[in-house]
Amino acid sequence: MNLVSLDPAENQSSEALRSFLEKCQAPARRFHRQQLVSISLEVDSLDPLAVLGSIFESDERHFYVERPAEHLAIAGAEAVLEFTSSGASRFEECQAFVDDALANAIIVGDQGVPFAGPHFFTAFSFFDEVPSDLAFPSASMFVPRWQVATKGKRTVAVANLLIDEDTDIAAAAEKVWRAHSKFCEFTYAEKMFTAKGESPRSTMSEVSSPEHYRESVQRMVERISAGEFDKIVLARAKDLVADQQMDPLRALDGLRKKFPECFAFSVANGKGPSFIGASPERLVRGYGGMLTTEALAGSTKRGATEDEDQALGQALQHSAKDLREHRLVLDSILRRIQPMGLQLSYPEKPQLRQLANVQHLHTPIKTAMPVGVRLLDIISHLHPTPAVGGVPREAALAGIRSTEQFARGLYAGALGWVDSRGNGEFFVGLRSALIEGKKARLYAGAGIVEGSEPEKELAETELKFKAMEEALFES
Numbered sequence: 001m002n003l004v005s006l007d008p009a010e011n012q013s014s015e016a017l018r019s020f021l022e023k024c025q026a027p028a029r030r031f032h033r034q035q036l037v038s039i040s041l042e043v044d045s046l047d048p049l050a051v052l053g054s055i056f057e058s059d060e061r062h063f064y065v066e067r068p069a070e071h072l073a074i075a076g077a078e079a080v081l082e083f084t085s086s087g088a089s090r091f092e093e094c095q096a097f098v099d100d101a102l103a104n105a106i107i108v109g110d111q112g113v114p115f116a117g118p119h120f121f122t123a124f125s126f127f128d129e130v131p132s133d134l135a136f137p138s139a140s141m142f143v144p145r146w147q148v149a150t151k152g153k154r155t156v157a158v159a160n161l162l163i164d165e166d167t168d169i170a171a172a173a174e175k176v177w178r179a180h181s182k183f184c185e186f187t188y189a190e191k192m193f194t195a196k197g198e199s200p201r202s203t204m205s206e207v208s209s210p211e212h213y214r215e216s217v218q219r220m221v222e223r224i225s226a227g228e229f230d231k232i233v234l235a236r237a238k239d240l241v242a243d244q245q246m247d248p249l250r251a252l253d254g255l256r257k258k259f260p261e262c263f264a265f266s267v268a269n270g271k272g273p274s275f276i277g278a279s280p281e282r283l284v285r286g287y288g289g290m291l292t293t294e295a296l297a298g299s300t301k302r303g304a305t306e307d308e309d310q311a312l313g314q315a316l317q318h319s320a321k322d323l324r325e326h327r328l329v330l331d332s333i334l335r336r337i338q339p340m341g342l343q344l345s346y347p348e349k350p351q352l353r354q355l356a357n358v359q360h361l362h363t364p365i366k367t368a369m370p371v372g373v374r375l376l377d378i379i380s381h382l383h384p385t386p387a388v389g390g391v392p393r394e395a396a397l398a399g400i401r402s403t404e405q406f407a408r409g410l411y412a413g414a415l416g417w418v419d420s421r422g423n424g425e426f427f428v429g430l431r432s433a434l435i436e437g438k439k440a441r442l443y444a445g446a447g448i449v450e451g452s453e454p455e456k457e458l459a460e461t462e463l464k465f466k467a468m469e470e471a472l473f474e475s
Helices: 014-031 048-055 090-103 169-185 210-225 248-258 306-317 320-340 375-382 393-403 454-473
Strands: 002-004 035-043 061-067 072-085 106-108 119-124 139-151 154-163 202-206 231-242 263-269 274-279 282-287 290-301 351-354 358-368 414-419 424-428 432-436 439-448
Touching: 014 035, 014 154, 014 169, 048 061, 048 072, 048 139, 048 248, 061 139, 061 414, 072 090, 072 119, 072 154, 090 119, 090 139, 090 375, 154 169, 202 454, 210 231, 210 393, 210 439, 210 454, 231 320, 231 393, 231 454, 248 263, 248 274, 248 454, 274 454, 282 375, 290 306, 290 320, 290 375, 290 439, 306 351, 306 358, 320 358, 320 375, 375 414, 375 424, 432 454, 439 454
Parallel strands: 002 106, 035 106
Antiparallel strands: 035 154, 061 072, 061 263, 072 139, 119 139, 119 414, 139 154, 202 231, 231 439, 263 274, 274 432, 282 290, 282 424, 290 358, 351 358, 414 424, 432 439
16 A cells, blocks of 8 residues: 555646556556555535435445534445455455555545545445345445545545556546546535425335234243343334335435434445435444444333433333343453453443434443454454344344344444544444335344343334334425
8 A cells, every 4th residue: 555645636737637647557557457546635514415415326336324423424436446245254355355455555645634545335234144136245345436524624535546557547537636626616405305295105014014023022032031042133124115216315314314323324236225224333433543332232212201201211221121131232242352352441330322212221332452453353253243133142143034034134234434544433234224216125123131021122113113214204
């Protein structure tokens, strides 16, 4: 990987950029290989979702995530490099792809700006293997052609391109320069995501049935009592059909406004389908040698009044069932990553995380990253966490496979990015839906432990479904 301090914007001309790219082409010709070139430029403040909306094409890949409470948003569109994998080695194979792409990359611009340089946007499914007819493979990774990101008050635009010995450098330079000019002049139209006309009419059907879910919960409680496992997460899926095309970016705009504490996200495979949602759960964040993860388990609704809300939160913090579920998740996370040489710190008691429609028990976990341990190494040990799978892991995963009557795909999967410096962030694909045209499949789940009651677990999943249903159809 070559870091270059030259900033093409200093010369303010496509000719200067062309001259620079010609120099980048020299090693491609010498060694007969493709050369990844990444150019980062700090620009005036932009809304990455509005930028994505202005260039959105259903037949192009994209990745978007925003967490308004942290003033963080990043969008990447189109693919100059992409990779897929499956099986238990998918994390290692994705890391090898990153290493190979960066080995000869030329990275231009100030790398001190947040989100500068090439990013590898990644989606791991819940299971190591998925059916071949699903919208997304078990592991997919791509480097976008265009990327726009904001962190705090700073915005950076990144252009990534592949140069080989036959690349038309003049055309490539002009394309990058036009994009740079567009980003500098871009203005956000407030009405970009406003619904036009009446909200679509739709029909909703459950993939199995509420009764099947109740019966499944009861069976799992019995298997827990028999000692087969301590916790298992059971999910439901609903299929929605509308009378008009659904706009995933408009739904995403609603989710980011309604759930500022969550990761509002959209992942598109470039063939039509988009997986969107508003996840409350960070899987892992690595930045500057520090690692952050969390245990998030145990839930209740929000109250209609301040007094009711406070009472519900206090009841959650003293619920034996929910505290037991939360501790199972925390202990499993500690057990899986401590052997990697991590010195973990976390509060003694779980905190309360309150979202717009639900509140959770939450324990943040922090540690320094040991030399030689990388973010995808951590994820390979953590995913899937007991917050979305169960304890013990293999017994719970077998129980999920035998009970759920649909493929999870990216639901409860690990979504996020790594950059050229080893930093990155992944979250869990929860409170989500797979959208394609007039159809959407919605997902929601609940953790089952000793003391779980089928009717209450059904009600918890209904609460989680509601956020996505409203996002798809609110004007």
